[in-house]
Amino acid sequence: xxxxxxxxxxxxxxxxxxxxxxxxxxxxxxxxxxxxxxxxxxxxxxxxxxxxxxxxxxxxxxxxxxxxxxxxxxxxxxxxxxxxxxxxxxxxxxxxxxxxxxxxxxxxxxxxxxxxxxxxxxxxxxxxxxxxxxxxxxxxxxxxxxxxxxxxxxxxxxxxxxxxxxxxxxxxxxxxxxxxxxxxxxxxxxxxxxxxxxxxxxxxxxxxxxxxxxxxxxxxxxxxxxxxxxxxxxxxxxxxxxxxxxxxxxxxxxxxxxxxxxxxxxxxxxxxxxxxxxxxxxxxxxxxxxxxxxxxxxxxxxxxxxxxxxxxxxxxxxxxxxxxxxxxxxxxxxxxxxxxxxxxxxxxxxxxxxxxxxxxxxxxxxxxxxxxxxxxxxxxxxxxxxxxxxxxxxxxxxxxxxxxxxxxxxxxxxxxxxxxxxxxxxxxxxxxxxxxxxxxxxxxxxxxxxxxxxxxxxxxxxxxxxxxxxxx
Numbered sequence: 244x245x246x247x248x249x250x251x252x253x254x255x256x257x258x259x260x261x262x263x264x265x266x267x268x269x270x271x272x273x274x275x276x277x278x279x280x281x282x283x284x285x286x287x288x289x290x291x292x293x294x295x296x297x298x299x300x301x302x303x304x305x306x307x308x309x310x311x312x313x314x315x316x317x318x319x320x321x322x323x324x325x326x327x328x329x330x331x332x333x334x335x336x337x338x339x340x341x342x343x344x345x346x347x348x349x350x351x352x353x354x355x356x357x358x359x360x361x362x363x364x365x366x367x368x369x370x371x372x373x374x375x376x377x378x379x380x381x382x383x384x385x386x387x388x389x390x391x392x393x394x395x396x397x398x399x400x401x402x403x404x405x406x407x408x409x410x411x412x413x414x415x416x417x418x419x420x421x422x423x424x425x426x427x428x429x430x431x432x433x434x435x436x437x438x439x440x441x442x443x444x445x446x447x448x449x450x451x452x453x454x455x456x457x458x459x460x461x462x463x464x465x466x467x468x469x470x471x472x473x474x475x476x477x478x479x480x481x482x483x484x485x486x487x488x489x490x491x492x493x494x495x496x497x498x499x500x501x502x503x504x505x506x507x508x509x510x511x512x513x514x515x516x517x518x519x520x521x522x523x524x525x526x527x528x529x530x531x532x533x534x535x536x537x538x539x540x541x542x543x544x545x546x547x548x549x550x551x552x553x554x555x556x557x558x559x560x561x562x563x564x565x566x567x568x569x570x571x572x573x574x575x576x577x578x579x580x581x582x583x584x585x586x587x588x589x590x591x592x593x594x595x596x597x598x599x600x601x602x603x604x605x606x607x608x609x610x611x612x613x614x615x616x617x618x619x620x621x622x623x624x625x626x627x628x629x630x631x632x633x634x635x636x637x638x639x640x641x642x643x644x645x646x647x648x649x650x651x652x653x654x655x656x657x658x659x660x661x662x663x664x665x666x667x668x669x670x671x672x673x674x675x676x677x678x679x680x681x682x683x684x685x686x687x688x689x690x691x692x693x694x695x696x697x698x699x700x701x702x703x704x705x706x707x708x709x710x711x712x713x714x715x
Contacts, residue, residue, distance in 0.1 A: 246550055246553060248586060251538070257428075259533045261482075264597070268371070269608070271472050271476055271608060272357065274375045274379070275471075275475070276356040277376025277379075277380065278377070279366045281384070286420045287417055289355045289413070298314075298338065298341060323412075360405050360406065361468045362406040368418070375605075376472070377422045383451060385436050393455040397468050441488065451474065454633045457637055474629060481654065483602050490532065499656045501620050502514075502620060502684065510675055513675040514675050515619035518668075526599055531580060535584070539579040544573075562592075566585050569585040631697055634653060635649075635710040642707060651663075651664075658685050659680075659681030660684075665678070693706070697709065
């Protein structure tokens with residue numbers, strides 16, 4: 244007999260992860276849409292807006308219902324078009340809106356998301372890569388985070404040019420949205436919320452509350468929503484890094500060694516790359532264990548020995564041999580782990596995406612991983628600003644040492660400059676660094692936030708960091 248390897252993968256994600264990490268196309272626009280509809284509890288009909296914006300496909304041709312003639316006729320019937328407006332003007336507007344709303348490649352034949360529009364009438368039921376945003380939305384709801392209210396208020400605010408411009412293309416008819424799964428259904432739920440939550444999740448809960456206070460006072464609605472969506476991306480990224488720690492008492496979540504010395508190569512650059520490599524290894528170990536656990540609960544040892552390798556693709560011969568050897572190891576050791584590792588390796592080899600590729604893609608697109616070929620943790624400016632807004636309350640003034648401590652407590656970020664950094668690095672077998680470079684990295688971090696206008700040098704040679712309300 245054989246087994247359905249993809250079904251086993253779905254069971255792993257349902258039971259242990261809460262998000263299907265099966266695509267490398269995940270983008271902030273997808274996370275944003277999933278987050279928004281989960282917090283709102285409803286979606287809008289974007290069908291007319293979608294057809295208006297997508298005026299032609301890549302082949303230069305329009306699909307039925309997308310042609311300029313049909314759009315003009317439909318708008319006329321709805322009374323949304325003045326009689327003096329000529330069709331070519333409508334087509335010009337369609338081209339302009341496409342450039343605006345499709346800036347993140349979220350508008351395509353088959354679905355619509357927009358990271359450039361911030362109103363509840365743009366929140367769709369699209370399914371591409373949305374689960375990550377839904378996961379964060381469920382978490383924020385369960386911890387009763389004030390960030391929920393901040394996002395909802397921004398989405399209900401229609402006082403912006405894009406929303407007003409697209410008003411004839413949207414409607415106020417909403418459909419109730421409910422996520423397919425609850426946070427409590429995954430086996431690591433106790434590690435995410437409640438008294439038994441891991442310190443990193445308690446820290447991110449504080450980060451969400453601090454961020455909400457900044458967003459509530461910021462005048463730019465679109466920026467508020469973008470910051471919230473970027474934060475959701477960071478939460479999902481951190482969740483993936485924590486997977487092994489949820490189910491293994493001997494492992495703490497991998498640290499993020501933030502390299503601030505991109506102006507010249509240093510041992511800190513190597514340490515940052517090594518910390519990323521440790522995270523990948525952690526993900527692979529977790530999935531080997533998780534697949535093994537699903538197999539263990541589905542098949543008795545005697546049945547496991549009878550399982551044949553399913554037909555998957557061109558790598559079947561090698562996979563069949565690996566499966567046979569894994570079953571032999573499992574029989575001798577009475578441990579399903581060798582079989583779980585083979586199943587995960589096969590999925591990673593023979594499918595379009597796997598959790599490690601999802602992790603890489605997400606890290607690049609939230610601006611934390613760079614460069615693509617040998618990535619390290621290197622925060623883009625907007626992400627650095629987000630970290631600061633998650634660590635310091637509006638108008639609060641703290642020292643750099645306190646800021647570094649908060650970045651560790653809230654995101655597991657190591658910059659250098661704190662005594663315990665060295666201990667954490669050694670515990671995770673990250674050894675390509677020295678004390679001088681840790682201190683130098685912390686100094687460059689201070690230079691960076693000073694350049695952004697968030698830190699000032701006082702007369703006593705102490706750097707103070709202040710985030711004003713509404714600072715972007």
